[in-house]
Amino acid sequence: MSFPAGGYAGQLHERRSHRHSRSLGAVLGCCAEGPPDLKGRLRDPSPAWRTQERVYWTLKADYLAGALVPGVRFDLQAFADRHRVSRTPLREAVFRLMGERLFERHPDGGFMVLSPQPAVLADLYTWNALLVLEPMRHIDAEKLAKLLRSLGDAPAPDNPVDLALQISRLFLMLVSEIGNQSAIDTMRNLNERLHYARIGECDSLPDAFKEHKLLLTTDVRDLQRVFRRRLESYHQRRIFLYLRQ
Known part of the structure; x- marks a missing residue:
């Protein structure tokens, strides 16, 4: 990277x-x-x-x-x-x-x-996945759709920095739904520790912008299930990316 x-x-x-x-x-x-x-x-x-x-x-x-x-x-x-x-x-x-x-x-x-080793980045993404998937047990379809639309209405990112910032905002908003301040603080720090990795991933994963747009899409059946599957795919791709390095 x-x-x-x-x-x-x-x-x-x-x-x-x-x-x-x-x-x-x-x-x-x-x-x-x-x-x-x-x-x-x-x-x-x-x-x-x-x-x-x-x-x-x-x-x-x-x-x-x-x-x-x-x-x-x-x-x-x-x-x-x-x-x-x-x-x-x-x-x-x-x-x-x-x-x-x-x-x-x-x-x-x-x-x-700090530039973490690939194995550390894989661990951080595993931890990140655990945090952002937990709120899916607490967010109903209507609230999830409203959250995603609020992000989708923002200007689409046109460079790696803005893409990394918008991903961070999405994850922080999801974890905030839990209402646990320790989880929110942990998510903030994870976002910051992964920030430069996410910027660099735009070279390793050329479809990162398309992937982000797809994450925010709400016009699907069973939004909760589809969004959870997309979140899992987002993290699995990056965990595998770093484990291969």
């Missing part, structure tokens, strides 16, 4: 300013819980705390916007200069993302986006 040298956001340079303008809303909303209300979290949050949170969420927005490249050393100074922050809160943000298994140490020093 390969990634463009400048990240997909670099490849889509003309759209970058737009992508970052919506990053803390649409981008983060698809995977992460979104930036906190800095005024509401603490009675009198310190400027240092505010800066740490802002840098953390900005870095996560870059991650989800496809602006980084797995396996390539993350340029701390370039990020700090672009966002006019010091390296100290930036390093703290990177350490937080390491704790979320999104970043890791680079062999030559510094940090990089």
Whole structure:
């Protein structure tokens, strides 16, 4: 699996300013819980705390916007200069993302986006399948159709980053139907850990866009059974893809 040298956001340079303008809303909303209300979290949050949170969420927005490249050393100074922050809160943000298994140490020093081994990706997809299939026991056909139509009404993804974000949104909405906060938090983290794998899968699975469109189709008999079968197929294809590597 390969990634463009400048990240997909670099490849889509003309759209970058737009992508970052919506990053803390649409981008983060698809995977992460979104930036906190800095005024509401603490009675009198310190400027240092505010800066740490802002840098953390900005870095996560870059991650989800496809602006980084797995396996390539993350340029701390370039990020700090672009966002006019010091390296100290930036390093703290990177350490937080390491704790979320999104970043890791680079062999030559510094940090990089974590690139899981194929066997790990197969395990993550197995775990993902267990989470997203469980809600099918709780969602009736009418509610499922409404959920899928709400996603189908959104603009169709036209690049790997947007496709990965829409898949993440679908899975998060499904798991949210369970009403279990721990399951929701786990799904958010799985979405983020699988994000760059999903971007790269557009090369390995050329019909990924067609597959996504089919997932959202509601004009079928026995929608619950058909959708469950499609979910199973989605995960089986990727588990087999990584087990063969």
